[in-house]
Amino acid sequence: MRVGVLTGGGDCPGLNAVIRAVVRKGETGYGDELVGFEDGWRGLLEDRRSVLDVERCRGILPRGGTILGTSRTNPYRVEGGPEAVHATWERAGLDALIAIGGEDTLGVANRLAAEGLQIVGVPKTIDNDLSATEVTFGFHTAVQIATDAIDRLHTTAESHDRVIVCEVMGRHAGWIATYAGIAGGAAEILVPEEPFDIEEVCAHLRARHAKGRYASVVVVAEGAKPKEGSLAVRSGELDAFGHERLGGIGNVLAEEIERRTGMESRVTILGHVQRGGTPTAFDRVLATRFGVAAIDAVHDGAFGMMVALRADQIVRAPLAEAVAALKTVDPGLVHEVAEVFWG
Numbered sequence: 001m002r003v004g005v006l007t008g009g010g011d012c013p014g015l016n017a018v019i020r021a022v023v024r025k026g027e028t029g030y031g032d033e034l035v036g037f038e039d040g041w042r043g044l045l046e047d048r049r050s051v052l053d054v055e056r057c058r059g060i061l062p063r064g065g066t067i068l069g070t071s072r073t074n075p076y077r078v079e080g081g082p083e084a085v086h087a088t089w090e091r092a093g094l095d096a097l098i099a100i101g102g103e104d105t106l107g108v109a110n111r112l113a114a115e116g117l118q119i120v121g122v123p124k125t126i127d128n129d130l131s132a133t134e135v136t137f138g139f140h141t142a143v144q145i146a147t148d149a150i151d152r153l154h155t156t157a158e159s160h161d162r163v164i165v166c167e168v169m170g171r172h173a174g175w176i177a178t179y180a181g182i183a184g185g186a187a188e189i190l191v192p193e194e195p196f197d198i199e200e201v202c203a204h205l206r207a208r209h210a211k212g213r214y215a216s217v218v219v220v221a222e223g224a225k226p227k228e229g230s231l232a233v234r235s236g237e238l239d240a241f242g243h244e245r246l247g248g249i250g251n252v253l254a255e256e257i258e259r260r261t262g263m264e265s266r267v268t269i270l271g272h273v274q275r276g277g278t279p280t281a282f283d284r285v286l287a288t289r290f291g292v293a294a295i296d297a298v299h300d301g302a303f304g305m306m307v308a309l310r311a312d313q314i315v316r317a318p319l320a321e322a323v324a325a326l327k328t329v330d331p332g333l334v335h336e337v338a339e340v341f342w343g
Contacts, residue, residue, distance in 0.1 A: 001026075002033045003298055004089075004097040005052060007066040008040030008073070008105030012124050012138035013279030014287035016060040016067055018100050021291025023057045030299055035092055040101070041108055042073035045081055047088040061284060064277045075108060082115065089117060096298045100124050102136070103323055106306060110319040113304040120297045121306035121319050122290045126274060129173035129326045132317035133308035137287040142169065142274040143179045149270055150184030150217055157215035163187075163205060163257055163265040167250030169274050170221030173328045176274070177221040182338050187216035189338050190253075192223035194331045198253075202260045204342060209263065218257070224249055289314050 005022055007015050019036070026032035034052035037043030060067055075081030089097075096118040099109040102125035113119045123130045126142035146168050157164045166186075168176045174191025181189035187208055190196045205216055250267040258265040279287070286309065293307040293314040305316040 001030065001095040001298065002035065002093050003295070004035045004037055004044075004049070004092065004094045005068065006037040006040055006043055006097070006099055006101075007068050007070045007124070008099065008101035008108075009070060009125070010072075010102070011065045011070055011275050012126055013064050013141035013275070013277065014137035014283040015065065015070075015100060015124065016057075016063045017279065017284050017287035018122055018124070018137070018291040018294070019052070019067065020057040020060050021288045022098055022295045023052050024054055025292045026295045026298075027054050030295065032295070035094070036068045039069040039071040040073050040105065041075050041085070042071045043068075044085045044088045045073065045075055045078060046084075047091060049088075049092060061288075062278050064275075064279065072104065074104065076111065082112070085112060086115070086117070094118075096120065096303065098122060098294045098298065102127070102130060103326065106130070106319055107323045110304070110323055113319060118298075118301075118303040119319075120294050120303060121322065122294050123306055123308060123322065126176065127170055127173050128175040129328065130322055131325055131327045132306060132322040134310055135286070137283045137290060138275075138279070139175065140282045141277075141280045142176050143183065144280055145274050145277070146176055146180035146219075146270060147183040149268065149273075150180060150186060150219065153217050153268060154185070154215065157217055161214040161264065163216045163218065163254070163261075163263050165218045165220060165250045165254040165257070165265065165267045167220050167222055167267065167269040167271075169270070171223040172326050174221040174224065174334075175329055177219050177224075178329050178333055178338070181219035181334075184217065184219070185341060186219040186338070187342060188218040188220075189334050190218070190220040190224040191329055191331070191334065192221055192225065193328050194334075195225050195227040197227050198256055199260070201253075202257055205257065205263065206261055208342070218253065220250055220253055222249060 100122040128139035254267040
């Protein structure tokens, strides 16, 4: 078979491990020809492709990013986009395509599959917010990076008697903030799933510092929002999928905490540091398992499906199920676990 591969959306630790596994199993196990499309769906729009083989994929397992490049291109937001994708498919002589991405990338894959293209999905997002799978590769690496940063912030906060706000990624789901906040012993964890009361946050910090603890780390997801009317926040422009470009809640929060409490406050925005660098062993293994399972699904004719992890087993789930709704954090996880250690 002639099988295409693309990586779309934000880059993520483990993408190269998936590509490597697809190519190795496809070439040596099935005798496939593998074609890599550059920069996500843009590669199919503009017919930019290159040969993927075992030799090209040597040494990429521990590398962050993606050797194919990525973008947030949405063919359905480009005039004649879907038609261009179909035309590239025909010119490339594809029998199938493996799309590696998150909600947006797999949303496009689902629509194209409904139009008759033979596509298998692989779930990727550091935000861990894709339904139908218990975890996405990249998430554990992002959490480890954030946790390491919080550990370091604790020591500098203690040295200067400060409150430090650590902003992490998480547009609609606070998985990174919740896991890294619990692992790092944060004084407060603020997530998109539950609007926060800025005065309540400040009251907790005052009470904490009144007990003689002169340093606190507050972890906030980039998509966290205050309760209506309690704090003004800025809005940003939209990307090709209609999502607001976020980032900056940490600055607003730190300024407000200092103004309301008188405690010296600083902010650290981890940003793209969370996406970059070497994937953890867990993510390398999960990504490899997903890649092998994806090419197997192609040869089983399981199109319109996504590989997923459930109870430590790799299974298949409909793409439509994966993108139907975001997987969000149950606020009870924060209240029942993290809050035990606050104050």
